[in-house]
Amino acid sequence: MGDERRDTDDGRDRTALTRSLGWFSLALGTAQVLAPHRVARLIGVEPTPRTETLMRAVGTQELLLGAGVLRRPPRGWLWSRVAGDISHLAMLAAAIGSDDGQRERTAKATAAVAAIGVVDLVASLRAGGDAGRAVRSVSSLTVNRAPDEVYRRWRRLEDLPGFSSHVTSVEVRDRRRSHWVATAPGGTTVEWDAEIVADVPGRRIAWRSLPGADVANEGTIRFAPAPGDRGTEVTLELRYDVPGGGAGRAIARMLGEHPEQAAEDDLRRFKQMVETGQVVRSDGSPDGTRSRRQMSQQPALPRA
Amino acid sequence: MRAVCWMGVHDVEVRDVPDPVIMNDRDAIVKVTSTAICGSDLHLYDGYIPTMEKGDILGHEFMGEVVEVGAGVSNLRVGDRVVVPFPIACGSCNACRSGLTSVCENSNPNAGIPEKLWGHPSCGIFGYSHMAGGYAGGQAEYARVPFADVGPMKVPDELPDDQVLFLTDVFPTGYMGAELCDIAPGDVIAVWGAGPVGQFAAASAFLLGAERVILIDRFEERLRIARENTAVETLHYEEVDVLDELKTLTGGRGPDACIDAVGMEAHHPSAPVEAYDKAKQLSRQETGRPHALREAILACRSGGTVSVMGVYGGVVDKFPMGAVMNRSLTIRSGQCHVHRYLEPLLQHIRAGDIDPSFIITHHLPLEDAAHGYDIFRQKQDDCLKVVLRP
Ligand SMILES: NC(=O)c1ccc[n+]([C@@H]2O[C@H](COP(=O)([O-])OP(=O)(O)OC[C@H]3O[C@@H](n4cnc5c(N)ncnc54)[C@H](O)[C@@H]3O)[C@@H](O)[C@H]2O)c1
Ligand SMILES: [Zn+2]
Ligand SMILES: [Zn+2]
Numbered sequence: 187m188g189d190e191r192r193d194t195d196d197g198r199d200r201t202a203l204t205r206s207l208g209w210f211s212l213a214l215g216t217a218q219v220l221a222p223h224r225v226a227r228l229i230g231v232e233p234t235p236r237t238e239t240l241m242r243a244v245g246t247q248e249l250l251l252g253a254g255v256l257r258r259p260p261r262g263w264l265w266s267r268v269a270g271d272i273s274h275l276a277m278l279a280a281a282i283g284s285d286d287g288q289r290e291r292t293a294k295a296t297a298a299v300a301a302i303g304v305v306d307l308v309a310s311l312r313a314g315g316d317a318g319r320a321v322r323s324v325s326s327l328t329v330n331r332a333p334d335e336v337y338r339r340w341r342r343l344e345d346l347p348g349f350s351s352h353v354t355s356v357e358v359r360d361r362r363r364s365h366w367v368a369t370a371p372g373g374t375t376v377e378w379d380a381e382i383v384a385d386v387p388g389r390r391i392a393w394r395s396l397p398g399a400d401v402a403n404e405g406t407i408r409f410a411p412a413p414g415d416r417g418t419e420v421t422l423e424l425r426y427d428v429p430g431g432g433a434g435r436a437i438a439r440m441l442g443e444h445p446e447q448a449a450e451d452d453l454r455r456f457k458q459m460v461e462t463g464q465v466v467r468s469d470g471s472p473d474g475t476r477s478r479r480q481m482s483q484q485p486a487l488p489r490a
Numbered sequence: 491m492r493a494v495c496w497m498g499v500h501d502v503e504v505r506d507v508p509d510p511v512i513m514n515d516r517d518a519i520v521k522v523t524s525t526a527i528c529g530s531d532l533h534l535y536d537g538y539i540p541t542m543e544k545g546d547i548l549g550h551e552f553m554g555e556v557v558e559v560g561a562g563v564s565n566l567r568v569g570d571r572v573v574v575p576f577p578i579a580c581g582s583c584n585a586c587r588s589g590l591t592s593v594c595e596n597s598n599p600n601a602g603i604p605e606k607l608w609g610h611p612s613c614g615i616f617g618y619s620h621m622a623g624g625y626a627g628g629q630a631e632y633a634r635v636p637f638a639d640v641g642p643m644k645v646p647d648e649l650p651d652d653q654v655l656f657l658t659d660v661f662p663t664g665y666m667g668a669e670l671c672d673i674a675p676g677d678v679i680a681v682w683g684a685g686p687v688g689q690f691a692a693a694s695a696f697l698l699g700a701e702r703v704i705l706i707d708r709f710e711e712r713l714r715i716a717r718e719n720t721a722v723e724t725l726h727y728e729e730v731d732v733l734d735e736l737k738t739l740t741g742g743r744g745p746d747a748c749i750d751a752v753g754m755e756a757h758h759p760s761a762p763v764e765a766y767d768k769a770k771q772l773s774r775q776e777t778g779r780p781h782a783l784r785e786a787i788l789a790c791r792s793g794g795t796v797s798v799m800g801v802y803g804g805v806v807d808k809f810p811m812g813a814v815m816n817r818s819l820t821i822r823s824g825q826c827h828v829h830r831y832l833e834p835l836l837q838h839i840r841a842g843d844i845d846p847s848f849i850i851t852h853h854l855p856l857e858d859a860a861h862g863y864d865i866f867r868q869k870q871d872d873c874l875k876v877v878l879r880p
Binding site for chain 2: 328330416417447450451454457458461462463464465466467468469470471472474475476483484485486487488489490
């Protein structure tokens with residue numbers, strides 16, 4: 187399947203925020219390298235040979251960062267962006283201190299970089315945990331239906347593959363036990379037996395994998411009436427113990443770099459199923475909501 | 491089929507592409523009879539909206555004949571003549587139930603992208619980038635319409651395409667711009683931009699009871715067309731100082747409400763200001779050049795409303811928040827919730843209160859789309875609105 191090839195391309199799974207930061211770095215870096223004096227003047231620093239060299243150096247760093255962030259999304263690059271922002275702030279602060287710059291313009295540039303710095307920091311913090319440890323995610327959505335109905339839809343575990351982006355089958359063995367199969371890219375599958383450990387109709391379902399699972403995991407979904415007839419607040423909490431080795435890598439890939447995004451996608455598709463009876467599809471995203479697909483789109487035109 | 495495809499900045503091409511197919515039960519396929527180029531399409535054409543892919547089919551203003559319906563669509567039949575609202579909406583989420591169809595919670599399969607950019611996702615839109623869902627657009631011979639049981643509205647045969655086509659976007663958008671002003675008797679409304687959206691905003695302000703409407707642009711022909719259609723007063727912003735003039739025209743109060751029908755590619759009569767914002771926009775330090783918006787905020791009377799219909803993508807610079815805060819202004823905005831205006835505005839057309847075809851300056855075959863984009867962008871040949879016929 188054509189999808190498979192795309193799915194293995196993990197490096198392209200990245201958030202829009204990360205990506206726009208990457209573009210910002212590229213744009214700024216290009217300007218700094220090609221027109222250092224102009225950028226210097228723009229931020230109010232007197233363009234001397236010394237500042238020109240400095241500006242080119244900073245620009246090169248910015249270019250590398252931009253390319254890095256765009257090529258691979260993981261935290262390392264983002265954290266180096268944060269570090270870059272801090273060093274830029276320090277430089278700008280030095281320029282403000284010196285008298286050969288125009289303070290007002292420099293102050294403005296400092297404010298702009300500081301703002302970008304905050305965005306970088308948020309993106310870094312959001313980019314998720316390291317492989318080899320427990321991966322936890324919490325996501326919530328409001329579904330425009332009564333808690334009892336929303337609960338019943340989720341409780342039909344065998345329907346989960348209809349909206350989950352990675353669970354391919356759930357075989358219900360009895361009221362408590364079920365067998366799960368999920369695919370990872372490249373045709374790998376992971377399987378586990380699960381048992382329901384709490385089941386309060388209309389309120390909560392909790393489950394966990396049984397010993398012998400490829401990947402130990404547990405989850406809870408809570409349903410609470412939303413205020414003012416707004417339906418049901420659904421909160422999904424998942425925890426995977428990602429082991430080292432092949433299975434660990436497979437599960438990490440299955441969840442993508444952003445496990446909370448994958449869980450959010452599933453919840454969103456669940457909401458679509460409950461509210462509209464279908465998973466929404468477009469030419470660019472023919473499989474519907476799926477984070478790893480969002481950054482590797484097909485053109486928006488019908489397939490032959 | 492033939493379709494208008496985005497191939498890059500300032501590059502559209504009419505190409506052979508596969509015909510659309512039903513992907514979900516609630517889809518329909520529409521054979522397009524008329525489709526228009528919108529000011530919003532120019533933002534894509536000029537490369538200011540991210541997440542476009544080479545080959546994307548453009549177009550969100552289209553109408554035509556239903557040629558196929560999915561099993562879940564019971565209100566439409568093959569042969570029905572329909573107009574299709576540009577936002578795609580499910581009809582059952584909380585947003586749709588409150589009439590806010592352009593923030594439908596279910597229609598955007600790529601909701602994660604706008605969510606990262608804007609904090610929460612927004613709806614899917616035909617032919618409007620992948621962050622708006624990656625849907626093929628309607629500047630084509632055929633289009634797939636998701637949630638066809640919710641969006642398309644049948645239109646009476648006696649009304650020609652030219653009179654009902656703009657129900658898909660610019661008429662409701664202008665109308666919503668005026669409606670958000672909560673017009674009270676005696677109100678003076680100022681509208682920035684005499685493009686299709688501004689034209690309909692001005693006309694709608696009168697429909698909603700405005701005492702006076704002042705329309706601002708620099709294209710005399712656009713201002714003339716507006717004056718011919720309603721009692722609107724016009725300002726040429728390269729010839730007068732807009733802020734001074736608006737004060738003079740309103741006894742120093744300022745307009746009671748101001749409508750931005752310009753958006754992120756505003757032009758500024760002063761070359762340095764224009765250059766400053768262009769540089770920031772090119773280096774992605776701001777995604778919009780908000781000249782009209784800044785001016786609308788400064789012009790508005792204290793306690794008044796600024797209604798923003800022009801499209802903005804991300805962040806803008808030098809936003810006069812102090813004026814908003816200290817003078818008790820209200821900012822209202824949104825992509826148009828077209829669905830809720832379809833019926834009432836069709837009634838206005840049927841009653842003869844307005845004939846929306848007054849904005850059309852060019853009819854072109856679909857094959858000439860590239861020329862259409864070019865003249866509309868450059869405002870050449872007095873181009874105000876291009877309608878393409880596949
Ligand atoms: N909110 C919505 O749902 C929605 C729907 C459709 C279009 N839009 C947006 O509305 C805007 C206008 O669309 P349109 O089709 O009328 O486009 P258009 O390009 O034909 O019109 C824009 C007009 O603004 C004028 N203008 C530019 N700078 C100005 C300034 N500083 N002061 C006054 N006028 C200025 C231009 O001369 C032009 O006539 C675009 O941003 C478009 O994306 C929004
Ligand atoms: Zn439009
Ligand atoms: Zn909806």
